[in-house]
Amino acid sequence: MASKNSKKMAGLVFSRFTLTRRRFITGMGVGATSTVVLAACGESEPEPAAAPAPAGPTIVTTTSLWADLVTALTCDGLASVRALMPSGADPHAYQPSLADRAVLETADLVVMNGMVEEGFEPMIRSVAQEGTAVFRTIDHVETLLLADDHGEEGVDPHLWMDPVRVSEVLPKLTKQIIEAGRLDSASLQACLDQTQLLLAKLDEEIRVMVADVPAGRRKFVANHASLGYFADRYGLEMIGAVVPSTSTLAASNPAYLEQLGDRMKASGVSVILVEAGQASKDATALAKHVGDGQVVEVFTTGLPENDPRGPSYVEFLRTNARLITATLRAQVGNLKPDDDHGHEKDDDHGHKKG
Ligand SMILES: [Zn+2]
Numbered sequence: 001m002a003s004k005n006s007k008k009m010a011g012l013v014f015s016r017f018t019l020t021r022r023r024f025i026t027g028m029g030v031g032a033t034s035t036v037v038l039a040a041c042g043e044s045e046p047e048p049a050a051a052p053a054p055a056g057p058t059i060v061t062t063t064s065l066w067a068d069l070v071t072a073l074t075c076d077g078l079a080s081v082r083a084l085m086p087s088g089a090d091p092h093a094y095q096p097s098l099a100d101r102a103v104l105e106t107a108d109l110v111v112m113n114g115m116v117e118e119g120f121e122p123m124i125r126s127v128a129q130e131g132t133a134v135f136r137t138i139d140h141v142e143t144l145l146l147a148d149d150h151g152e153e154g155v156d157p158h159l160w161m162d163p164v165r166v167s168e169v170l171p172k173l174t175k176q177i178i179e180a181g182r183l184d185s186a187s188l189q190a191c192l193d194q195t196q197l198l199l200a201k202l203d204e205e206i207r208v209m210v211a212d213v214p215a216g217r218r219k220f221v222a223n224h225a226s227l228g229y230f231a232d233r234y235g236l237e238m239i240g241a242v243v244p245s246t247s248t249l250a251a252s253n254p255a256y257l258e259q260l261g262d263r264m265k266a267s268g269v270s271v272i273l274v275e276a277g278q279a280s281k282d283a284t285a286l287a288k289h290v291g292d293g294q295v296v297e298v299f300t301t302g303l304p305e306n307d308p309r310g311p312s313y314v315e316f317l318r319t320n321a322r323l324i325t326a327t328l329r330a331q332v333g334n335l336k337p338d339d340d341h342g343h344e345k346d347d348d349h350g351h352k353k354g
Pocket residue numbers: 092116158224225226246247248
């Protein structure tokens with residue numbers, strides 16, 4: 001995976017050259033990228049007489065996590081894959097630029113999560129009206145509903161926190177990629193199988209981590225409601241969120257936080273998982289209200305942009321799962337005597353350890 005990651009990292013670094021003309025964006029291998037960077041720096045250089053034709057379609061994704069998955073699905077080189085947002089950016093709050101619009105216009109296919117890229121919605125609607133194919137992953141999974149503090153239910157868009165749901169989207173996404181890029185379906189089928197195998201292994205790995213957390217400690221509070229799919233898949237309980245919304249753009253209020261703090265005390269929850277870089281005054285106040293409350297940063301939108309582990313989806317989720325399970329395992333809580341020893345051999349989904 002290491003060499004793959006470095007390739008992808010080079011690709012993402014390159015994607016900042018958002019105004020580079022499309023004929024240069026061919027393949028995302030290291031060699032191709034350095035050529036591209038040189039071309040982007042030396043705009044005055046004459047174009048070679050026989051510039052090679054683009055190797056494959058250009059696929060533009062909103063988030064870096066979907067870019068990594070699309071790169072894997074296109075066999076790491078059969079398409080030019082570009083992410084609009086840097087890894088770790090908050091998709092709710094991101095404000096797209098004119099350069100982003102220019103990148104979108106180069107796309108043969110746009111892949112977005114849907115419902116989290118608030119700022120991109122008008123731009124993507126407009127390229128869709130001009131005829132660009134748009135694939136919204138959220139439209140292709142069984143979604144979860146979450147209630148806000150007024151009891152109103154809405155669809156939870158954070159499906160990428162569940163590798164099983166992500167895997168379920170991939171066959172449809174592959175079909176769309178084959179159509180948009182007129183690519184060889186046998187090659188892409190092989191890459192799809194390989195990607196799904198990696199995700200199945202990751203899922204199994206996370207189940208093993210969760211099985212090591214005593215049952216009474218598998219509860220937490222989130223900052224905004226971004227961990228619902230992860231909790232649902234792995235039998236954890238998100239008892240509430242500091243910002244009771246599926247978007248970071250919403251706000252909390254003191255009465256609600258007071259209630260949430262009491263609920264935490266009653267259920268022995270001390271852990272508040274917040275998005276990296278978004279620890280708020282509200283989260284800190286809540287931790288204080290609980291007494292031994294603990295604010296822990298996790299990654300909900302990708303590893304930080306310059307993280308040595310690269311923009312890999314698998315590394316992202318594995319890192320998070322480690323962080324979350326280690327934090328929950330150490331959670332003090334109000335455990336029943338049985339919970340502290342005798343780690344379960346089975347998790348809630350009947351997978352056996354070892
Ligand atoms: Zn979110």
